Amino acid sequence: MESNSDFDNKSTIEQSTKEIIRTFAGKTAFKWDNYESSPNLEICNLGLTVKKCLSTDTADIARSTSGYTEGIHIFKVNWPKKKRGEVAIIGVSTDQVPVCRSQIVQIFDSNEVLLGWDIVNNQSFFNGNLIKNYPKDRNPNYAVPENFYMILDLDKGILAFRTDDEEFGFCYCELNSIFAEQGIKLYPVINLTSAGSEVTVVEIHNSSHDPSKRRIGMLLEMSVKWRMLNSMMIHKSSDKVNVILQIIQEFLELNFMVRDDLWMYKTYLKMMTKLDDTRALNLFQIFSLTQIRDSVGVQCFIAVSRLMYYYTWGNALFPIALVNQKCLDTIIDTFQIMPKLSIAQDVKSEILVNSIGLLHNLSKVTIIKDEIIRKRIHGILENYCDTIAYPPTVCLISVMTLGNVLYSDNRQAWIVPEKLLEILVELTIKAIKEGHAKFSTMYVFPREALETLLAILDCAENCHFLLKRNLIGILNDALIQLSNDNVCLELAQQCLNKLFTLIVMTHEGKDQQYRKIVKVNGLVDVLKKLDERDFNYLSMTSKICLYKIQKFTIGKIKGECILENLSRRFLKEYINIDNKSYLLNQYDKCYCPVCHSIRNEAEGVSHGIPPRYHSLPIGWFRFALKIPSQAKSERASETWHRAFHGTRVDRVYTILRQEELLLPGEMTADGHRIKELPGHYNNDNKPEGFNTKRIFVSPSLRYANYYSPGKQWNGCTVKAAFQVLIKPNCYNIGPETIGVKKQIDLMYSNYDLEWFTENRSSVVLHSLLIKIEKNEK
Template identity: 30%
Template sequence: MGLSTSKKKKLHHTNTNDDLPEVTESKEDNNSKLSTSQTFFKWDINSCSKNLVISDDFSTISKPFKTGTIDSVRSKFGYNSGRHVYRVNWPIDRRGEDIAVIGFSTKHLPLQSVCGSSEKSFGLNLIDNSIIFNNAKTNTNADEEVPDTFIVILDLIDDWWIIKMDNKYIKISLKELKNVIEKENNKLYLTTSMTKDGGRVNVNIDWRNPSILLEDDSPHILDSISMKYVFDVSIQESWLTSKSILKQLILNDGDKIKSIIIQSINLFKLYPNMLESSIAIYSADDSIKIILRYYELLSRNLEDEKVHACFKWMTVFLFFLTNTNSTNSFLAEENGILKIIGKVLKMFQNKKNPKPFLLIKLLLNLSKPIQMREKIRQSRVYDIISWFSDNDDVESYKMYATMIKARVMNSTERSHWNIDETILQSLTISIKLRDENGNIDFKEMTLNLYEVLDCISLICENSDNGKYFLRNGVTYELIDIISIQSTHTLTAEKAVHCLNQLFNQIKKRLENGNLSDIDDIAFLFKSDRLNMILHNLLGKSSDVDLHKQIKTCLIEIQDIAKICSNHNCFYKNLCRKFIINNLKINDAFLEPAYDMCYCKFCFTLRGDKEYYARGYPESTYALPIGWYRIGLKLPPRAKVENAFEKWHRAFHGTRVENILKILQHGDLLMPGDITAEGQQLKELDGHFNLDYKPEGFDTRQVFVSPTIRYAGLNVYSYKQKWKDFNVKVAFQVLIKPGTYKIGKETIGTSERIDQRISNDEIEWSTKRRGVIIPYGLLIKVTKENLS
């Protein structure tokens, strides 16, 4: 059932200990959003097409005959303010294939036109889920067919029209239409338009059950309602529930319970005005005691449908209260609210949906003060939240429980807490989805950027969690947040704190010689951008805590930049150790000026690109990322030919035992060549040869590739075991343009080998001599179990 209003009325309560509150009507007050007069819905017989028939109770409209016309009908009651909820039943098989529109219109809409055909009406065509307004159609991108029964919410407070289907929503802005009706002081009436004979629409409305909005514990409720509305409904729901509770409870202290209910209702009436006056309403312990007594009373009787509905509204009430103010007043209640939350959460611990989403959101609010976190840590609710964070199969509950648990744990516990990767991924994605105000809509969750950053900063105390964020671009998001949120001091401070946590971990790893975890952000510490953003924020803000965080961050950056600048690359040293101990290359062949480490850390620290174009005409090649290059001396012809400027770059994979032979000859050899030692070279086993090859393919050539991803494959660059490592070698060469043929891969794969260089152009070959000059020896060392 839903909520609606007709005439504006005021609620009066008789507040005695002998009588329950009574609701009476007053015509003088025009401010109340709730009414008791309209308890059912009516179609208006005077605003109905002559081809439609209204049922005796005025709730159902039908079209009994085939007319070939568009026929519309309006509701009897219309509105220009408030929030109104309708439950509509329009069977799919009674909609037809053309027009079945549900919407709202003013009295000006002709009864044989489509709702939405003017600027004073709008509608949703249930046939194709299109919005019709001012005679124009807009696609809603809603793929799912609207079911037989659905909810229509007309929200003239926040200017939304919502179609609610199970757990899904179609949400449409009313601002354009509202501007039109406000100019002429019009009202909006629920309207349907149909063409199908046999069409039938039934509508019900009941102001007494606004909990329709909460029936699935949807997070959208917190987007769709105002705080004043929550207070109003809490009064109504409490009044309706009071008799139900008293009938169920056979207690000696009935008068005491009656008193609690009456006092609670009085408080609900006072709260809005007190909040508007910026009075800390719940600084008075008596007020909190009354509210929590009532909340506990409701929690004991959740099997009753009305009581359960009221408990949900009370939870929303408390959520708004704790969301806009401090929660310190709850500290004096000896965990009273925590006992209630723990008891109710326990009921849902092992159940499938629906779960008490709003209750978990309330607990997140309560965990804000440091003192309250300790109380949560010591209560039974902590064990239940731990279960939700570790075991629940619904991501939203798991994520909120993780955010609560992160706050409540002590630092030592957090440092040993490895978070499920799905939650880390959700936190990472959620901050990328933030809007300009720091609000986040993600997977049915309504999050606040500050709360997400708070969670990230806390769980980063565990090195594995921090490592995940480093590898998945969170650092860059934090920098963007700091630059954009400079006017939102608390959010900016929390983002800087997150950076400090991550940078502190980076520094520890660098000091221990572990570089792999910060490859993707290493260049930040050589860049001026981050320093400029932080110094800019330092100059704009006068907040002491923010200044402290920024200064700490700047010190961390300086320390890391210093380590990066002076670091002695472990990978480079490992590769050089293999060369010195195993290859024994004469220094006459080497040119140390061309030595270069292409491990991911060094590559990133230099700010290199992955691909470059060289030569004349230019040709693209890929840098050998993950390899180390030993520079080789160039022959005189390289200078004569101006090879470094004009020739192309390529790679040639080989075996470790061939290195010295190639260096001694000064050129790459091809099958059939005779070495200085008198050995004739042959095609390698498993490769094409004179007896086994595609027709027209010449094996007596030198083969190179513009990418090490191809030239470094195992079929070309054979692995050699060394200690606990596998070693591969290849040559980086210059090749003269116009002297080679470009061909496709010959290893028989359909998978893309290099993201930039096509498989059809990945293998180059030449029969000419003197057109290739090796200028670098490449080494790749990997752990044996990773190769």
């Protein structure tokens, strides 16, 4: 029962919030967005209000759709005192900070950039570390008013806060030199930890030198040109060729201008696909191919192919639209025409590089990769690896593309010509040292070089050759010189892991050559430093590399497994399930770094028809579950794909009793109705035609991990997930929906991270996964 004063306060709070929304809604481009926020948060009131409805063990972030590198930005904040919880942070971050954290105490990793003000405890934080008490000289119990302002002045590099009546002083300085002048955008963020937390934020002033009006103006101008270009391409206007080529060149230049502005890049891609689903572009490419024996036809074909090549980078929208319009058939036709074509070799080489480069980008989308394999295009690419018949650039881009296209099982027999391996080694060394390596008309960056090496190293023969070319030393240099790039660091570690797996398998510590390599390069010390990093996956892979080095240098691993006993104890004490009813203990398996290294296994395997790669659940303990008889009769363990489903620890028993995953809206055996996650689409908030009644899983355990909030138990954080079998051709593939812009899992594009189906019988529980980590003091 509420007191009268409580009721009056609540009315005042609601009135204040409504006043802000009524005043500013529709007048500002600033919004919180479901795609930029933790799935545990709800965005409402036209994108201006953030709520946390459920109690979780996570710190949940909402990030704005707008990021800034310049100008003065003032935000009006309404944060009711009774809706703040234990920690309530407002501030700014880069787009690299994940929107959901499993531990409240350590909110952000040290290698991610977030700075903010905790208005409950009156403290300022940088990357989760306390910087100072703020506002200065205030009583520790000072209560920040419900209405205040955040001022982000990137011309002077200042983040400050104030109310209508008083200034609080600078919270942070020098943001311009650290971020803005480096072109790094800062995004307003909110961090909520407690159920019932709620805040409304609006931008009331924006003095950017590059305001949204200018962006919108440029968008409108290019939209008109895109329509004009489409019209001319459809009509094959021979008298307008120069205009067509000029407009294509403008779009090529635009690609580099907007690629770092995610909103603009996505907007242009939507514009270019929405008009006619790239039909005109594909038709003009086909027409140009028929005219390719003419110099004008060659010019047009190269220009339109390059446009496709550039705009298929880093997204799935444009590639899927192109493939839907039979783009792959045109690429095959191009390959078939090339041998018969009497044109200069450098022109022929340029055509091939653009076409194969386009394939390279297309193949990063799983459903397109399957189609490339089905059409046997990989066989043509293997022919283009012939260093005698084709120029080195064509051979190199073919190898890089095959690294994407081939399934991991096929890569085991993929022997790359030694000449190409030599070229790749030289380019990798240069790219690591200088940031990129120019090779004829191509630029190779460290990440691309390391991704290609990672694919090549699935073949033992390639490994042996590269070991003789000091690849371990080169990768060690990468760990040292690329220390600020977590993606490249992890790729280099995974390359080392594959090499060490081979060494252990073939030598078992008997070969002095490899002991010398490790000692000369000081690799052990480098890996030990990486093991100390806060980034979990770098630390995990470093441990595995160090254990494997021990195995082939001293013949044994010095370490002990603690995960298995903890997991069995937790299952017995907390979940308390009947082993005989659900578990097949003889197939249980520990994937802690020690046990995984002792078995000397790879980091992932492929299952199903067609094969789908999935990473092993390293760092987790696997409890094998009994498979239903129907799934056994279909040989699901051999023929179905494998994926993961993150869940709350307290829902494990219910799911096991149910013996399957349920669709939203269905009732569990204990009377609980399955609901869509807060902040996700539901019946009242969804795009037209979108069905929310689906089961969602992921090929990436890293991604599923975001949906598994930690449970505190005996000084540890415990997480739970299920590994499932999912029937091929019975599910669709979609992008991540948690708002993390950086790549979540190196093995998968962010556009392939959600697999969903409306048929629950096509998803079978395979095993229960438990991860237990001791809390830091």
